[in-house]
Amino acid sequence: MxxxxxxxxxxxxxxxxxxxxxxxxxxxxxxxxxxxxxxxxxxxxxxxxxxxxxxxxxxxxxxxxxxxxxxxxxxxxxxxxxxxxxxxxxxxxxxxxxxxxxxxxxxxxxxxxxxxxxxxxxxxxxxxxxxxxxxxxxxxxxxxxxxxxxxxxxxxxxxxxxxxxxxxxxxxxLMENEADLTQKNRNLALINDLAAALASSTDIDQILERSIHQVLESLQLEVGEVYLIQGDSKRLSLVHHQGSPVRKLWSQPQFRMGEGAVGQAAESGAPMHIHIPGSDTRKLDYSVTEHHLTQIVCFPLNGRQGVQGVLCVGTQRPRPIDETEKQFIEAISSWVGTALENVHLSLQQRRLAVLEERERIGMDLHDGVIQSIYAVGLILEHARLLMREDPDKAYNRIVQAIDSLNSTIRDIRAYILDLRPHQLHDENLLQGIRRLVSEFRANTLVEVSLQGPADGLADLPDAPALALFHICQESLANAAKHARAHHVYVNLWRTVDRALLEVRDDGRGFEPDEVRLALGHGLPNMQTRARNVGGDVDISSEPGEGTTVLAWVPHSNES
CATH class of the missing domain: 3.30.450.40 (GAF domain)
Structure with a gap:
């Protein structure tokens, strides 16, 4: 030693x-x-x-x-x-x-x-x-x-x-965690920006193009594709491809639920990772191997009410797509799924609104104009039968038909004007209501009395002023269609904290329990307009005693 x-x-x-x-x-x-x-x-x-x-x-x-x-x-x-x-x-x-x-x-x-x-x-x-x-x-x-x-x-x-x-x-x-945290913060900022853009978009092509571009650019991937579920079917169809040099990832444009990696991702709601070579690659397009892609990952586009489709990304790089990158793509996929769902819901709501409006127009035409025209036809048929037996009575019936047609023409004109959206242009509220009253008087021959403050409530903000304007329009339309009134009274005034509108007629009135039937969509429309600006509407009526619509919106006299 x-x-x-x-x-x-x-x-x-x-x-x-x-x-x-x-x-x-x-x-x-x-x-x-x-x-x-x-x-x-x-x-x-x-x-x-x-x-x-x-x-x-x-x-x-x-x-x-x-x-x-x-x-x-x-x-x-x-x-x-x-x-x-x-x-x-x-x-x-x-x-x-x-x-x-x-x-x-x-x-x-x-x-x-x-x-x-x-x-x-x-x-x-x-x-x-x-x-x-x-x-x-x-x-x-x-x-x-x-x-x-x-x-x-x-x-x-x-x-x-x-x-x-x-x-x-x-x-x-520590450095790895810091880099990971920095990347996650960067990804979060990108996701927030993308989410803000997607939330306001109603164009599906624009949503998909922007989302895939963000994924490919941020993670340096080569190819992205989206398969969407078509309607109520169980099939997913290719709707968008982005990136090169691969012409497409899969050899077929459609997949059934559960078929291949695309269908499995949609059915399970979880990502599917395909390694090339190694995984089952029979359904891949030949250009995938020709251009040496090493992996493809399919992410479900999850919405609040289920999977909307599948986002597939592919890359040539040897390094696997890591967990942070997967989380980034999953977050974007969720936003895309939600955005697509919102677009579909918006389309459904618009279709429903169109159907409801068609139903309302059909009911109004059937109950009013069509019945009036049918009555004119009966009068003319009677006049034809009287031509030889009693020409004088036939003549009187023809005069009656002409009067009825003129009345129907006025109804049609009033109905067309009612369908056309009225707006306050450069008028104050009283001036706008005066215009409505003039059109109503010309088209119905019903007498109308209008009273309001000298300043016309010119200082009332636009939103509550427009609400009262449309409530007055709806009230006059209901008076013309349903009340059979001889006189309508329109009053506009203010208190310390409110602007008020009263539209009262001397028509036939109705039972309160039948208010929805009597006014169709009018009452809900008026209530919605008033409540949207913080006000409300009260409707009172009795059979034979006419109808009164009282609406108010918040307003302050303080300057």
Whole structure:
């Protein structure tokens, strides 16, 4: 056993201390491992050294040698696999010192082109009982064996190395987390911008084009496609393709639910990852393999009420689409699914509104104009029968028919005017209502009295003024259609905090329980308009006593 003098021991310990100080300054794990190996060589006066680092699964994750030329390392068929003495040391907690590697039965030998090695010193790198890796040292420069003093020095050095490796790993993890957080924040900002744009769009092509472009550009992917569920069917059809050089991802333009990766993603509501080669690629278009795509991922477009379709993305890069990228695409896919659902709901609402309006128009025409024309036809038929028997009566019946036709013409004109949207232009509220009253009087020949404040409520804001304007229009229309009134009274006035409108007629009135039947869509329309601006409508009526509509909206006299 070598015995070191006090001076030699002090010198080696001082050198070891300086080396340990340098180690903790290194934040790059790769550079740190190389420095540990080089310093171990110097401390033990060895020709070769290496540092192995274990992964979370206990397998050899990194192996950094020094002393060999890079071209010699490149000639070897593979890096160490953790067999033989390397594997033994991976499972050991104590150092291992041998005079000759080849004579030890645990040795697995060397691969082709590996330099000849004899003396050996291996020391585990331990941190609080956790096995981080090992230091391997071979071939003492002076040709002898490694000594007990070498073992003690390298064992002490391994303790310093353990702290440095632990710190470097923590720093690398911190940098990875920071980069991941930065990327997630960037992705979140992109998603928020995209969501704002999608929420206001009603164009499906624009939604798909913008969304796929965002995914491909942000993640540097090559190809994107969308398959949408068509109506109530169980089929998904290709509706959008973006990217090159691949002409399309799949060989067929449609998939049934559960068929292929597209149908499976739609049916399960979960992403499907296809590796090329490796997965079932029979349904892929030939251009996918021709242009060397390595993977395709299909993401369901999930809306609030179910899957709307599937977004497929493909790439040529060798690195797999990672979890952060998948989360980014899934978030965009959810927004696209919701946006598509909103478009469909909006279309359905518009169709429903059109159908309801058609029904209302049909009922109004049937109950009013068509019945009037039918009555005129009966009068003329009677006049034809009287022509020979009593020409005077026939003449009177024809005059009656002409009067009825003129009355029907006035009804049609009033109905057309009622369908045409009225607006307040550059008028105040009283001026606008005066225009409505003039049109009503001309088309119905019903007398109308109008009273209002001198200023015409000119300072009433646009929204409540327009609400009262349309309520007056609806009230006059109801009076013309249903009341059979001779006189209508329209009053407009204000209080401290309200503007009020009263429309009262002397018509036939109705039972309150029949108000919806009597007014059709009029009452709901009036109530909706008033309540949308913070007001309300009250309707009172009795059979034979006429009808009164009283509406109010908030308004302040304070300037």
């Amino acid at each position: 070598d015995t070191l003098s006090c001076e030699q021991l002090e010198e080696r310990m001082a050198s070891l201390h300086r080396a340990s100080v340098d180690l903790v300054k290194e934040s790059s794990l790769d550079a740190l491992l190389k420095r540990i190996a080089e310093e171990a060589c110097r401390q033990a006066r060895a020709r070769y050294a290496a540092v192995g680092v274990l992964g979370e699964n206990g397998e050899l994750e990194q192996f950094v040698p020094v002393g060999m030329l890079p071209e010699d390392i490149a000639k070897m068929p593979h890096p160490p696999r953790g067999l033989g003495l390397i594997g033994e040391l991976m499972r050991a907690d104590e150092p291992m010192r041998l005079p000759d590697i080849g004579s030890d039965p645990r040795s697995a030998g060397f691969p082709k082109h590996h330099p000849q090695m004899n003396s050996f010193l291996g020391v585990p790198i331990l941190y609080g009982g956790e096995h981080l890796g090992q230091i391997y040292i071979t071939n003492k420069i002076d040709g002898g064996e490694f000594t007990e003093a070498d073992e003690q020095i390298i064992q002490t050095f391994a303790a310093y190395a353990a702290t440095a490796i632990r710190n470097a790993k923590l720093y690398a993890k």
